[in-house]
Amino acid sequence: MSPRATASGPLLSVKDLEVGFATEDGLLKAVDGVSFELARGEVLGIVGESGCGKSVTAQTVMGLTRSSNARISGSVEFNGADLIEASDDDLRKVRGESIAMIFQDPMTSLNPVYKVGKQIAEQILAHRDVSDKEARDRAIELLRDVGIPHPERRIDDYPYEYSGGMRQRAMVAMALSLEPEVLIADEPTTALDVTIQAQILTLIEQLNRDRDLAVVLITHDLGVVAEVADRVQVMYAGQVVERGTLDEIFYDPQHPYTWGLLGSLTRLDRPRPKRLPQIAGQPPSLLSPPGGCRFRPRCPHAFEQCAELPSLEGRLGKRSEHADRCWLQPKEKESRRSVDGRIGLGAPAA
Amino acid sequence: MSKAWKVLCLGAITALAALGLVACGDSDSSGGSSSGGGDVNVTMTSFPDYIDPQLSYTLEGWEVLWNTYVPLLTYKHEAGEDGTQVVPGLAEDMPEISADGKTYKLTLRSGMKYSDGTPIKASDFTYAIERLFDVQSGGSVFYEGIVGASDYVAGKADTISGITTDDKTGEITIQLEDANGTFTDLLGLMFAAPVPPSTPKDKNATNDPPPSSGPFEITSVDAPHTLVMERNPQFKTVQDAGANEVADAQVDKITVTQNKSNSAQVTGVEQNNIDFMVDPPDADRLPEVQARFSDRFRLEESINTYYFWMNTQEPPFDDLKVRQAVNYAIDPEALNRVFGGRLAPTQQILPPGMPGYEQYTLYPGPDLDKAKQLLAEADPSDKDITVWTDDEPDRKRIGAYYQDVLNQMGFNASLKIIAGDVYFTTIGNASTPDLDTGFSDWIQDFPHPDDFFRPLLNGENNLPTNSNNFSHVDIPELDKKQDELVQKQITDEGVTDDYAALDKAYMEQAVWAPYGNEQFTTFMSDRLDFGQAYSHLLFSQDYSAFALSN
């Protein structure tokens, strides 16, 4: 698996991915038929509430969900090679080398007993035939790149001596150490303060710009997506309910769930509404998801047809990329979403 | 009367001397047969308490010291009852006792030397007795009857006025406050063995034992693990001085090692890695040893009595019938089996081998029905009793048996088990609650029947603490009889019969429930001459009889 295949196709392509886990209470279908493609240098945002399968999707791409009770089907192709079928060893060569990942909780994602530098160097040494000294130097350089002050000193600190933001930077440094083509960032800012979140997002943006790094950004916060993503995919209960470019999702959302998500944001850029629009109810259990459209029980616009599961397709016709899973007619959607007042603002403000 | 006594005494002495000569001849011939000497290793479960003649007061200690430190008088190196005879040791002859029985005159043999070459002097005897008091030896009690001893202890005198010695002539004169028929026996104990003045007077000498006067000297001690006995190079001087009763060594070296595992010792002897084990094989291994090694194992008599004491001062055992009932109920054979078959049944106080022993049967049995009947007759109000025993395995079993027998008789007995080391001080302390009945045994200090009656049954020894009179026996007329008899020499006519009668008199009162005499064992490796070895009634195995077999 050569790291730099120059195929013109997508860098990463996920097709009909299904991930289930056998539990005491039955099969838990965390991901149910998810497909997406990621091009070089592109930032794809995956948005959804907790438990919607977005993290499982990302981790499955890396083979991190492999276990005896996991049931995985579908395909994940990276540079044309299937990662689902790949042997553990082949997969290992991709991890860190071509696809790197950072996680939600920087507090627990670093091994507390090793020095930060050592943990970065370890990744380099696992893939490259370099001396310890070279790996260490590279680690210092990486820490400097991600904006850790005095990296030559901080490299010998233990993770607990870093603040949360610094740890996440260190995680990014580690992820970058082998210059991967894809960075999967799984809720990288959820556990951080807004000020630190801004720092990390700026960093990711920079990396994407400067290094042509493709990023999969997983988050439940549409605001975060709006800052960095090129394309967005909205997930609900293990399925993709809408996908499109950033502007399409924000200015022309098609799925009532997306409306709900956008509407319930408390945003500073708009006048304060009298009352926040909300999505009623709770996300369904993935052990026994509702039949038909999974959002139906919470959807204020549901009608008979929703008892049947809509497929994900570009119902607008003209823009094939923009697709959603809803039986409502585009016209109807436009009229209904405006009811909510704050979403469906029409064309981009510009 | 006194004339007759004198004659008898003389006769006895000549007889003894003759016997001594025979014994001497014996040891000479056997000594010749094993002139090669050799090394012997001996194991014991408990290391001797002290390697110090004035302090040692355990069987293990005496066994080692008997052939190391020779007192003025000693016991005959003979098996069986003959071994209880007191014969001259470092003294030329048996003591000359004044008519009132209070003055003892002895003469030290001349020209004898300790193992380090120091001459043995008469004053060393005084030194030894004084030392006995200075180190607060448990044996000092026996010698308190010497005139001036109490003043010496109290610090009122620098020396014991009742002992006078003359180093030139070797004469030693001892004054007693009262006549004491046991005193010759006491002079034969290691407590009274002379030691040179180089021995620290008020300190335990275990780590550096004094030079010896016997066939062996102790050349190294690593308490509590091992000690080495080697031939005393100066023993010739003792023999040459005519001490024929003191047997010579037939091996060059005896290494005594402590080994806590009885079973390992048994295996060691079986496999000839150990030449002799002091302790009897555990009941567990005994059958096997008896069956497979009968050519080098035998049971040996010893002077001791195992009995149950009963508190005669408190209900329910203040009732004679109750005590008799217990004597009927006890089955000595059962106890023998509990003990692994080493307990010869008895129902009397004095053990066989002890002067005054005469067998009788007062309570034929076991007869539980008779016992129940007696108990019913007595109908004691208090049937809740406590049975005491110590925590050694066989004694625990004995206690359990006894408790069960009492319960079968109709008592409500509970068992109390006390750590062996504090058992006797516990039951000997009158303030301990619930002292009803329990286990006890008594091993002679010296072969005189008084040693069985006075400490154990005399009303005067019914002490508040540290008592050995666990039954709290207080029968004045029998006490009087004891005092009368002790004034006499055991060799006096009728004395042994009187002691036998005393024994019976006590048992008619059923003050104890005796049930057995423990037998010791000899179990040796093939390397040793099993035929020659014997167990002495007083000092157990006689190391001077150890010889390598051909």
Place this chain on the structure above:
Amino acid sequence: MSNGDPLLEVSHLVKHFPIKSGILLEREVARVHAVDDVSLTLHEGETLGLVGESGCGKSTLCRAILQLIRPTAGSVKFQGEELVGRSRKELQPLRREMQMIFQDPFASLNPRKRVGQIVGDPLRLHGLASGDALKRRVQELLDRVGLSGEHYNRFPHEFSGGQRQRIGIARALALQPKLIIADEPVSALDVSIQAQIINLLEDLQDEFGLAYVFVAHDLGVVRHVSDRVAVMYLGKIVETSPGAGLYERPIHPYSTALLSAVPIPDPEENREREPLVLDGDVPSPVDPPSGCRFHTRCPWATDVCSELEPPLVNYGSGRLAACHHPLNLKRGALSKATISEESPAGAADALPSEPGKADLPVGA
């Protein structure tokens, strides 16, 4: 919105946690300056938003107000009654009137108790209801917070985060308090659920005339619910302002930075704006920076900022800020400014000499 005496009056409240060490006897070697001379007022039916990064002392302040931890110094008056120094017993009757909602919907409910017990406990404890009446009341409360009375016998683990938070709210409501301190009540929830909870809290406020202290690290949420907002940094209040004022014209650079850091869910606006991103992290409260505590991260800091602690200055119309170089001030505002009574004791008593240089970086 309200008048008369304030419901809650916190003045110069201090909470320091000692750090002890010693070989034989423990003695204090340092202290965590969690809350350092904070003053607040809250009127009936009013909502005060409290904002700041984690570690700035918001949670400690909440707990110190409710006497869940004993303040080191200062005073808390509730309905005119002093709370500081009261024993557990003496506080008990007042506790009916002030309740708390917690951040973590998982940790704030006893996992071994049924919902009915959790919500009913305060009623039973204060002897307000028992038996069937209690059950009825609990079921009413559950209904009111959007759960079903049938959930009475269920256990917390059977609920999702949002539902648990509703249980927590029901519990706080049970005693019909006047004041509810909500410590980051929505931070742990998904966006869609956040909206539900915020709406619920607002409805309840209208219905029962509650006053809230609403703590959050997200200015967006705070803006939605608050009448006034206080911004905290490292144990101190750096700015207090009626909601709109803060969002439109923040005075303190830290407020500016916080506003700027909130993502804007509008791609176009995002592309245009150049947010102010603060460097570094919040310094350690054990050894806070001298002078203005924000000076280590402030892009406009000057020498004076590291030397003198700025006083909390009242710029009129309820706007207070503690900065040597206040931003976004209207012309002439400085001249009318006075040092507020709420200003910390240790602060300088000199007013800022000139407004800050930067202009409004964000806001609508």
Place this chain on the structure above:
Amino acid sequence: MPGGEVPLHLDLSGSAVGLEGVEGRSPWYLAYLRLRRNKVALAFGGLFIAIVLFCLAGPLWATHVAGTDPNTNHITDTIEIGGEETDVVAPNGTPLGPGLHAKYLLGADQNGRDVMVRLMYGGRTSIYIGVVAALVTTFFAVLVALLAGFYRGWTDSALSRFMDVIWAFPVLLLGIALGTALAVGGLKLGPIVIAGDSLWIPILIIGFVYVPYMARPLRGEILALREKEFIEAATAQGKGSWRIMFTELMPNITSTIIVFFTLNIANNMLLESALSFLGAGVQPPNASWGTMIADGYQTIYTAPHLTIVPGLMIVLTVLSLNVFGDGLRDALDPRAKIRLES
């Protein structure tokens, strides 16, 4: 690749089951469901009950089959085996071995007592001590943990130092020292009088020495729980300290206590046997498995079954408790929720 478990970091929570129905599934019920699925643990739990029943049947066996008390000596008795009169204890002290005869099914000991009967009665004693001592340990450990964990500060320091001392005490030495000290005079503490041969002495010793082993983890748990917001919530409602300790904290450590309790019984039985073996436990003639081994050990060469049989009983009992306790832990530990099929 990873073992048979779902990585925990996957957020699978979602909302649980539908909320219809009135009665909730309590954590206990869920634990019960999990335990019910653990057949091995249940089998061993059953084994423990079987052993208890076996021991409880002692009096029945004693009167109807063996015809003797556990403590009655039959040293000079004989019984008929295969038409031959056989000594229960041979003249050289060797007891009868096990065999297919109603009396002395497991043979006799050196006192001619029926080993089978003693085994059953001994088991009663051993299990009784194990259970009661575990109750004692649990009581004190919970008390200490609650006080130390709740009040913290100097209460915690004082109790912790006290625990340190017990902890640092060589357990066996302490046990034997106390056992020996109390065996003679018993214990007199004001109105409480315990006789020297009372079972309460080993019970209290064993109960006492294990307190720190249980109190420490419990204290840790309480300290962690103490930080939980629901405790603050209780305080904010105006709950008093004791009420918080017993109605809020206690229910949350109960599952830990149950697991500890089960395993503690097993440990207690081991310690009892060790103390009895060293002579500081149950006092003869009463049987416990420990004293039976101690007695039997004296004749291991001639009658090894006297050592082996009570030892095996201990092993079986302790094993059953350990396996069952292990299963309980899995069932009660919430993390086990996603320990899935394997």
Place this chain on the structure above:
Amino acid sequence: MGRFIAKRLVGMVGVLFAISVIVFLIFNVIPNSDPAARIAGKNADAELIARVNDDLGLNDPLPVQYVTLMKEIFTGQLTSYSSDLNVDEQIREGIPATMSLCIGAAIIWMAFAIVFGYLSAVRAGGKLDTMLTVLALIGISLPVFWLAAILLYYLSFRVQLFPTGGYVPLTEDPAQWAYHLLLPWITLAVLFIGFYSRLLRSSMLDVMNEDYVRTARAKGLSERQVRTRHVLRNSLIPIVTLFGLDFGAVVGGGAILTETVFNINGVGLYAGEAIGSLDLPPLMAVTMFGAFFIVLFNTIVDILYAYLDPRIRLGSSAV
């Protein structure tokens, strides 16, 4: 660090003091343990006992007696009541045997526990895991002395593969040393192998769920590297700390049973005898010795813990 050690030393002295006082008191309330009566022998009279008492200072008030006793312990002048032997010397002589037993057993138990625990965790749920779990549970259910007795009976008596106990100093004959200690080592180790392998297994299963293990996998480390460097390394922290505690406890008295049954002349056997004979001086000394080791290893564990887990800062947690 130095501060921490100083603090622990102070604590250690405190604990030892408390323990010595407790032992002293326990033995002074035992009725009739009057050492003078024992020393004076079975025929002693009151006068002799009084003199012995005086000589031993047993007429002094208890605090004075305590101080004298402690002084003698630390100056090496303490002699036992029952044998007049120097106690410190006896303990010193016992240390090589006890250490040989404990260190050997510790090496065996750690080696096997790590291998078994690792295999069990890696193959969790598999046949090997089930088998090892069964073995481990049996191991922790065996009474040590019983196992010792049974091993001795079958392997030394019946089959005669091993010596019947005893101790041969290493300096005397290394082969015999090991030969004599093999059974005791195994006996002592079995319980701990069972316990530790179970503990390591569950610890590893916990750690496998940690985020940083996922990070390690995401880094592209091989499964083996993940397991050894991240899972095992972190799982060993509780094991190693517990090991310190248990090793201290075993040296400090836990080996009593093994030493007794195998007749190894170590400190444990000496302690057992001292208790058996209610001999206060050696008992004080061995208890102090035992407690010293337990506290010492507690302290070492704390220091080690801070080394193994850098998050723990010394001094902050005192327990």
